[in-house]
Amino acid sequence: MPRRPRPTRSARASAGGAIVAIDFGTSNSTAGYPSAAGPVLVPLEADHATIPSAIFFNTEDECIQFGRSAIESYTQHYEGRLLRALKSVLGSALIEETTPVGNQRIAFKDIIGLFLRHLKARAEAGMGAAAEAVVLGRPVHFVDDDDARDRAAQDQLEAIAREAGFKQVDFQYEPIAAALDYEAGIDAEELALIADLGGGTADISIVRVSPARHLKADRKADVLANAGVHIGGTDYDKRLSLDQVMPHLGYRSHHRLHPDRELPAPVYFDLATWHRIVLLNDNRTASLLKELHHVAAQPALVHRLARVIRERTGHQLAGDVETAKIALSDAANVALALPYVDDGLVVELSRAAFERATGAETEKIAASIHACLNQAGVPATAITTLFLTGGTSAIPSVRAACRASVPNARLVEGDRFGSVGLGLTIHAGVRAHG
Numbered sequence: 446m447p448r449r450p451r452p453t454r455s456a457r458a459s460a461g462g463a464i465v466a467i468d469f470g471t472s473n474s475t476a477g478y479p480s481a482a483g484p485v486l487v488p489l490e491a492d493h494a495t496i497p498s499a500i501f502f503n504t505e506d507e508c509i510q511f512g513r514s515a516i517e518s519y520t521q522h523y524e525g526r527l528l529r530a531l532k533s534v535l536g537s538a539l540i541e542e543t544t545p546v547g548n549q550r551i552a553f554k555d556i557i558g559l560f561l562r563h564l565k566a567r568a569e570a571g572m573g574a575a576a577e578a579v580v581l582g583r584p585v586h587f588v589d590d591d592d593a594r595d596r597a598a599q600d601q602l603e604a605i606a607r608e609a610g611f612k613q614v615d616f617q618y619e620p621i622a623a624a625l626d627y628e629a630g631i632d633a634e635e636l637a638l639i640a641d642l643g644g645g646t647a648d649i650s651i652v653r654v655s656p657a658r659h660l661k662a663d664r665k666a667d668v669l670a671n672a673g674v675h676i677g678g679t680d681y682d683k684r685l686s687l688d689q690v691m692p693h694l695g696y697r698s699h700h701r702l703h704p705d706r707e708l709p710a711p712v713y714f715d716l717a718t719w720h721r722i723v724l725l726n727d728n729r730t731a732s733l734l735k736e737l738h739h740v741a742a743q744p745a746l747v748h749r750l751a752r753v754i755r756e757r758t759g760h761q762l763a764g765d766v767e768t769a770k771i772a773l774s775d776a777a778n779v780a781l782a783l784p785y786v787d788d789g790l791v792v793e794l795s796r797a798a799f800e801r802a803t804g805a806e807t808e809k810i811a812a813s814i815h816a817c818l819n820q821a822g823v824p825a826t827a828i829t830t831l832f833l834t835g836g837t838s839a840i841p842s843v844r845a846a847c848r849a850s851v852p853n854a855r856l857v858e859g860d861r862f863g864s865v866g867l868g869l870t871i872h873a874g875v876r877a878h879g
Contacts, residue, residue: 464578466869472644475866476568479874487571530719536598578613584646585673620650622868628654637830642837648673670821686717688802695746722759834859
């Protein structure tokens with residue numbers, strides 16, 4: 446079984462401050478606090494309990510914006526730098542690198558710190574008290590098959606949280622948090638498979654849930670197994686983009702002088718990957734685009750690529766692909782209009798093609814479920830409940846693969862974007878009073 450998240454100190458709220466819970470997600474985040482009436486998720490943006498994990502350095506108005514406000518200003522073409530999916534840089538070499546913002550360069554770890562400070566401030570405003578302790582959610586694996594980098598990712602997030610003002614930091618697995626949220630509403634013991642399918646990871650746990658043990662501090666014996674894979678909604682976005690959108694910008698098109706040779710792919714992979722889009726705004730990429738345009742058999746397609754990068758609409762393109770992916774959950778085909786890529790350009794997207802392109806990702810999620818069952822030493826038929834949460838659980842092929850893995854289980858769906866945050870808040874309450 447993967448090692449349990451390790452607190453460096455007890456996360457019990459001290460006399461000088463309260464405890465909060467933060468679900469810092471790849472795509473969306475929540476913050477909450479335990480109250481006498483139960484867990485509370487605070488409104489982070491207007492009346493929304495969730496906030497997109499996005500930050501915009503608005504150099505035109507000289508301010509920093511978060512969430513929907515950040516995305517709106519970016520799409521309205523305010524001058525500045527938008528960053529999303531920042532959680533993805535934890536455990537990678539990017540965490541120590543800097544990115545240009547206006548006339549300065551800012552480290553990615555400091556950008557994450559700004560976002561955590563914002564969540565902390567919103568949580569404190571919601572509960573009316575200063576917070577010194579925090580419970581942070583974490584995936585089963587920040588990094589697949591590399592314990593050292595996985596530990597480094599948690600250490601990085603802990604250091605960032607402390608720099609943001611938290612004196613005490615504890616971690617809980619995100620699928621265990623989802624289990625705590627589900628457990629709050631049951632009236633009999635169940636053996637549940639919890640699948641938290643978020644923006645960056647697919648995390649699986651098998652947990653014995655029971656109303657009699659709901660608020661016990663020590664639940665180690667009830668957690669039969671944890672497994673996970675670093676695959677989430679952003680990976681499905683990337684596959685959809687590369688398979689059905691990027692070919693309209695020259696991906697997989699050929700060299701003019703060498704018809705058997707495709708144009709270099711890395712620039713397209715970066716443009717299709719949320720946290721790497723910002724890396725394209727440099728002189729090296731500009732030089733590469735000039736070269737590609739010169740050697741391309743279809744230069745008009747590379748012209749589209751160059752326009753997106755030059756006009757910095759890469760995040761807008763990624764957001765439109767994500768929106769189309771969501772629409773494909775309810776429709777067999779979706780027309781994606783991209784006038785900022787080329788006048789009149791409309792790309793016809795197909796759910797069937799999307800499912801073929803993401804088959805390997807879906808199979809890895811199913812394999813993670815089977816690995817969790819094997820680790821727990823229980824047959825699939827023993828699982829009584831399949832609890833799905835996270836935005837990726839809305840994808841029909843993913844849901845079908847999960848259901849097929851535990852065919853006898855009753856399907857229960859949690860709040861796709863709030864279950865983990867609520868569970869972390871429940872855990873924070875147990876920590877505060879345990």
